[in-house]
Amino acid sequence: MPATKAAGPGGWRLAVLAVAGAMMLVNLWLIFAYVPTEVSMGVVQRIFYFHVPTVEIGFVAFFVVFVASIWYLVSRKPSADRLAQAAAEIGTMFLTVAIIMGAIWAKKAWGTWWIWDNKLTTTFVLWLIYAGYLMVRAYAPTRAQAARWGAIIGIISFLDVPIVYAASSILHPAETLTTEGGLEPAMRLAHWFSFFAFGVLFVYMTMLRSGQHHDEERIDELRRTTIE
Amino acid sequence: MSRYLRVVLAIYRKDAQLEARTRETFTAMAVFAIAVALIFNFAFQVNPRNVALVGPGIAWAAFTFTGVIGINRAFIFEKDRGTLEGLLLAPAGREAVYGGKLLGTLTLMLIVEALMVPVFLVFYDIALLSWWFVGTAVLATVGFAAVGTVFAAIAVHTRAREVLLPLLFLPIVMPVVVAAVSSTASALAGEGWSGVARWFSLMVAFDVVFLVVSSLAFEFVVEE
Amino acid sequence: MRARITFVLLAIAALLVTPRAALAQTGTGTPEDGLGYVLAAFGLAWALFFAYVFYLERKSRQLRRDLDAVRRDAAEHQRRA
Numbered sequence: 321m322p323a324t325k326a327a328g329p330g331g332w333r334l335a336v337l338a339v340a341g342a343m344m345l346v347n348l349w350l351i352f353a354y355v356p357t358e359v360s361m362g363v364v365q366r367i368f369y370f371h372v373p374t375v376e377i378g379f380v381a382f383f384v385v386f387v388a389s390i391w392y393l394v395s396r397k398p399s400a401d402r403l404a405q406a407a408a409e410i411g412t413m414f415l416t417v418a419i420i421m422g423a424i425w426a427k428k429a430w431g432t433w434w435i436w437d438n439k440l441t442t443t444f445v446l447w448l449i450y451a452g453y454l455m456v457r458a459y460a461p462t463r464a465q466a467a468r469w470g471a472i473i474g475i476i477s478f479l480d481v482p483i484v485y486a487a488s489s490i491l492h493p494a495e496t497l498t499t500e501g502g503l504e505p506a507m508r509l510a511h512w513f514s515f516f517a518f519g520v521l522f523v524y525m526t527m528l529r530s531g532q533h534h535d536e537e538r539i540d541e542l543r544r545t546t547i548e
Numbered sequence: 549m550s551r552y553l554r555v556v557l558a559i560y561r562k563d564a565q566l567e568a569r570t571r572e573t574f575t576a577m578a579v580f581a582i583a584v585a586l587i588f589n590f591a592f593q594v595n596p597r598n599v600a601l602v603g604p605g606i607a608w609a610a611f612t613f614t615g616v617i618g619i620n621r622a623f624i625f626e627k628d629r630g631t632l633e634g635l636l637l638a639p640a641g642r643e644a645v646y647g648g649k650l651l652g653t654l655t656l657m658l659i660v661e662a663l664m665v666p667v668f669l670v671f672y673d674i675a676l677l678s679w680w681f682v683g684t685a686v687l688a689t690v691g692f693a694a695v696g697t698v699f700a701a702i703a704v705h706t707r708a709r710e711v712l713l714p715l716l717f718l719p720i721v722m723p724v725v726v727a728a729v730s731s732t733a734s735a736l737a738g739e740g741w742s743g744v745a746r747w748f749s750l751m752v753a754f755d756v757v758f759l760v761v762s763s764l765a766f767e768f769v770v771e772e
Numbered sequence: 773m774r775a776r777i778t779f780v781l782l783a784i785a786a787l788l789v790t791p792r793a794a795l796a797q798t799g800t801g802t803p804e805d806g807l808g809y810v811l812a813a814f815g816l817a818w819a820l821f822f823a824y825v826f827y828l829e830r831k832s833r834q835l836r837r838d839l840d841a842v843r844r845d846a847a848e849h850q851r852r853a
Contacts, residue, residue, distance in 0.1 A: 341782045344782070345782075361806075362806045363806040363807055363810050364806040364809050364810055366810060367809070367810060367813045367814070370813065370814060370817055371813070374817075393768060413820075413824055416820075417816075417817050417820050417821065420813075420816060420817075420820075421813045421816070421817055424809055424812055424813040424816070425809070425813060427809070428806060428809040445719050445722055448715075448718075448719040449719050449720065451715070452712075452715045452716040452719065455708075455712060455715060455716075456702060456706075456712065456716065459706040459707060459708050459712060460705070460706060461705060461706065465705065468768055468769070468771060469702045469769060471768070472698070472702070472765045472768055472769060473702075473716065475761070475765065476695070476698070476720065476758070476761055476762070476765060477719075477720060479757060479758075479761060480720050480723070480758075483723045483750070483753065483754055483757070484722055484723050486723065486750060487722065487723035487726045487727060487750055488726070490726075490730075490746050490747070490750065491726055491730070521821070525824075525825065525828065528825075528828045528829070528832060529828060531832065532828070532831055532832055532835055535832070535835040535836065535838075535839050536835060538839055539835070539838055539839050539842050542839075542842040542843060542845075542846045543842055545846055545849070546842070546845050546846050546849045
């Protein structure tokens with residue numbers, strides 16, 4: 321089998337990785353050298369530029385799962401399902417890192433690891449929903465069922481997230497440090513650049529994971545033909 | 549009467565008759581609800597001073613966990629006997645099966661909740677019963693059943709059905725639990741409509757969205 | 773191979789830049805222990821991301837090898853059939 325066949329998708333992926341890496345380095349420079357120190361929290365506030373974008377990407381990932389799930393149910397294309405699963409896995413990873421970073425930041429800024437305000441509650445519920453999604457796929461007896469049920473869970477869960485946010489907002493109105501209240505333009509730039517840097521990283525990792533699922537499927541298929 | 553409605557009622561009647569004969573699920577749920585209330589009594593060291601604070605939460609924790617049991621059993625009978633495929637051949641389509649199972653689970657849960665009202669009166673000396681509570685219970689339980697029926701249909705096909713169902717179900721119905729506890733607390737405090745208005749709207753929104761989405765989704769769950 | 777080199781370079785760059793850049797900020801009169809939290813948070817984030825990407829890349833390589841092996845087996849099978 322000619323090696324060039326593998327070079328196609330691999331080449332694209334490497335390009336995305338390179339862009340992600342470059343953006344990350346610029347990102348670090350922005351976070352530590354460019355952005356002014358925030359008055360009330362000091363150095364620790366810089367965690368914001370990593371923590372918030374990773375949470376945002378976690379939510380974006382879930383939106384990707386939602387769209388890919390609908391696409392799958394409508395078209396039944398395996399590539400749609402692979403995208404949904406990959407996005408969910410990488411999204412879970414991003415959310416996990418985000419929650420851990422948030423906890424570290426919270427401990428320094430507020431003295432406590434966690435508070436049940438509307439944003440954190442919704443993020444945590446989303447994390448649980450992701451876990452359920454991945455478990456359903458893992459426990460489904462056939463690949464087709466895993467895809468279908470995953471798609472349903474993806475759609476139902478996504479529609480639930482705004483309602484979860486609404487419920488926790490009614491319960492705990494306002495509050496949480498929204499340092500975003502007074503974001504200077506430099507801070508806003510750093511935040512959005514970080515968001516896009518993580519976005520590219522997310523794209524890279526999702527491509528990687530999705531490619532793995534594809535390879536796994538092809539291996540299974542070939543194995544089945546050799547058994548006959 | 550439309551065919552859809554006839555099939556829904558037929559399935560409902562079948563399940564109701566089966567349950568009335570054995571009373572298996574109902575008994576399990578009722579005993580479990582009381583057991584949960586008991587555990588929480590000791591967990592929170594409930595006394596007359598804190599009962600107004602923790603009472604509503606305990607009630608809805610009991611109803612939610614008991615609900616999971618009831619929902620779990622919605623399809624177990626058909627799945628284990630292999631009659632699920634036959635059921636799905638029903639003339640009005642899969643939506644009717646969803647409707648029938650939904651009604652069955654809903655009825656069971658409402659009966660258990662009704663049963664718990666005197667239990668709470670005796671054990672905790674809180675008078676849950678009020679029109680606001682009835683409204684809360686109906687709205688919340690419809691939400692539970694709407695989402696739960698779809699998840700039960702998925703979970704019943706897997707090896708880990710007892711674990712998978714709560715894992716899927718509980719995060720999704722979090723808004724319903726929050727709304728139900730808050731309304732119940734508000735009703736107990738005698739706040740009337742102003743206390744429960746937001747929560748009722750939230751539950752209505754939840755119910756409408758998920759009744760529609762779940763009945764559509766059910767088709768896809770039981771395909772092929 | 774190129775990917776592996778890219779990784780290691782990026783990891784080293786990130787691990788070098790972060791503490792140095794963070795240290796450069798302490799002159800602004802912020803409390804010392806804030807720095808520890810920053811390093812912990814960023815360090816952990818980097819570590820987790822790199823570990824996961826490393827794991828993914830390794831899995832990809834493994835799968836590619838398996839795929840080629842199975843393809844060869846299938847071709848063999850075809851020839852014999």
